[in-house]
Amino acid sequence: MNRLFQLINTAFDTFEENWDSPRGQRRLGTMLVIAFLTALVFTELSRLDWLPAHIAEYIPQSHLMAIHFAFTLLLGLEVVSLILSLAHSVSTAVGKQFEILALILLRGVFKEISHLHEESLWQELYDVLLPISSSSIGALSVFIILGFYYREQKHKPIVTDGHDRISFITAKKLIALGLLFSFAGLIIWEIYDFIGQHHEIDPFESFYTILIFTDILIVLISLRYSASFHVSFRNSIFTVVTLFIRLALNAPPLPAALIAVATAVFAYAMTLAYNRFVPDLSPENSH
Template structure:
């Protein structure tokens, strides 16, 4: 088992090195720009009836839809970054979840716009104005609260057996690899459902459901290395935050924005409480 964990750790490090490197980020930025420009061109061709069926029915007639699709691709890249952060810090992983939630809310704003005709007509916009404003303000508030959340983070160096600590990190890397493979599978299944059956995009909501189970698994595994109440409460509380984010994604837009902001405040409260009452470093067994 230890051999498998070590090999999985090497694979994870290789993937992280290439995806999170400066060259990797430049490559993905180029992909995003190319995808956005290509989407606009494809939509324009479809408006001119130059896209053949059955593809034409899957291509929007609104140029604003290109923004939504570009945001979907950006969100997918952010999810990959979230998965990779899982091995480093529970707190960093939670922060990434809220970053993605704020981007989803912004994406939903453009999603509403993509349903409007061109040129824009106030009569079409007025009925959905509440949803647009709620998504935009919700994203802004999450961004602000998340800034305070990151500022509250304190380094709690933990002494203990280095070998035991490395085992926990390897376990999280294995979970991250499984999440990465699962997310790719979810995206492929989502694309198939859209093109074959016209089903709406559901990849990110499905991923957050999977993330709930992985967070609980990390909490349970961490008990092998640290049974401190404060650590268990913090990690369990962050798992609850993931559940609430999942609820925000399926709730009506205005309610989802409220849940999202409230959940970010909840995570901030957990961080502040943990900083105030965290046990002394020597009481820990490992860093998590």
């Protein structure tokens, strides 16, 4: 068992160290810039009919889709950061979910305007003013609420016994590794579907569905180390938060923004209530 724990921790820690290192972040940033510029170039080549037909059919005609593409890549990177945060703090992982949701709302703005004709963009923009305004305001509201949410986090471990704490963290790292492979599988499937059916590459709805079951699994595993009602209730509420976020991803722009803001307020209220009524659980507290 110790050998298995060591393998899990080594695999997770090595990946996280490379991902979060300054060098790794610079590489990821460079990749985003190159991908964005490449998308712009290919879009222009497609508009000029300089690409072979079998390639041009996959390239959009609007330069604005390059922004949407860059945001999609950025969201993919943020999902990986969310997965890594699961091993450290459930509450921080919930915050990461809202960060991703805010970016998805902003991406929706560029998705809406990417369907307009570039030549008459500013005239046609009035037709989509409501959806892009609701998405923008919703994203900003989530960002503001998230600041208050993070400020209220206490980050206290639910397990005080050293061996049990290592065991619990290792279990969460194993779940995180499974999520990484699942997300990679979703991306591969989305690319395959895009090539075959020309569907938009968007693995985030499916990922959040998987995340709901993952949250429930973490709640159940945590019961092995802490039977506290308060911890179980808080973590279960966070699962409900994930469920509402998943609903927001499927909703039209205005309802999506309303659900996003209401869910962010809900998560913040849960954190305030938890900190107010459960200031200290002694051996079992709030991480």
